Amino acid sequence: MKIKGLFLFFILLFFISSCSVLYVPTPVNVPMLTNRGEAQINTNLGFYGFSPQFAYAFSNHFGGYINLSAVGKPKADSSSYQYSIAPALGYFYKHGKFRMEVFSGLEAGSLASSYSIGNNTYRGVYTFRSVFLQPTIGYASNLLDLGFTSDFVLISFDDVHSNNTYSTLLLEPLLTAKIGYRRVRLLIQGGLAIDANKDPDVITFPVIATLGLNINLGKARYVRETSSRYKHQGM
Numbered sequence: 001m002k003i004k005g006l007f008l009f010f011i012l013l014f015f016i017s018s019c020s021v022l023y024v025p026t027p028v029n030v031p032m033l034t035n036r037g038e039a040q041i042n043t044n045l046g047f048y049g050f051s052p053q054f055a056y057a058f059s060n061h062f063g064g065y066i067n068l069s070a071v072g073k074p075k076a077d078s079s080s081y082q083y084s085i086a087p088a089l090g091y092f093y094k095h096g097k098f099r100m101e102v103f104s105g106l107e108a109g110s111l112a113s114s115y116s117i118g119n120n121t122y123r124g125v126y127t128f129r130s131v132f133l134q135p136t137i138g139y140a141s142n143l144l145d146l147g148f149t150s151d152f153v154l155i156s157f158d159d160v161h162s163n164n165t166y167s168t169l170l171l172e173p174l175l176t177a178k179i180g181y182r183r184v185r186l187l188i189q190g191g192l193a194i195d196a197n198k199d200p201d202v203i204t205f206p207v208i209a210t211l212g213l214n215i216n217l218g219k220a221r222y223v224r225e226t227s228s229r230y231k232h233q234g235m
Helices: 003-014
Strands: 021-023 038-046 050-057 062-072 081-095 098-117 120-140 144-159 165-181 184-192 202-204 207-218 222-224 230-232
Touching: 021 098, 021 120, 021 144, 038 184, 062 098, 081 120, 098 144, 165 202, 165 207
Parallel strands: 021 202
Antiparallel strands: 038 050, 038 207, 050 062, 062 081, 081 098, 098 120, 120 144, 144 165, 165 184, 184 207, 222 230
């Protein structure tokens, strides 16, 4: 679905006014890191755009990541798009197949929405920034990583033309699955984006869904032994 059609869907679904911010939540990076030197790349293709993600473990308990997101394509004439970048730092812990991690970071970006109703065309341009806290508990094995995340996002939007500011709090419960063997896995993520403030000037698409690949690089969580099986590295 084209981004312009997606934003028009928001309008028809929620019967919003022409001054509303139309925001698409980006996929959440859930690396579930295991050991120092582990690096991951995610190639997410949602129904809204492309969101590559990168994660790295600085030690056996601390790591970081950076997310990029591109939705639509800006043009000289009326267009709809959303771009953002989000770095984060966090702590992770493992015990057997159990995983726990907490990441916190910032997101900054810009968006524009353009849509037509009848003979009228509406356009808004905004910059936005957010701070988020992202705890995850999960399970990791040779064939499957499964994580449940509760993402809390405090986000504000600045109208470039009117200097008005809008803000809201998003609650994003998510389930992330990485299915496969060794270093390349199928990545599936689904969840909800719940607007806790219910501000009529901020409309958030309520579903987060993405499909992609998870690629494990560097000093991965598995090391090859004399047998064909893999095991977790020690601390």
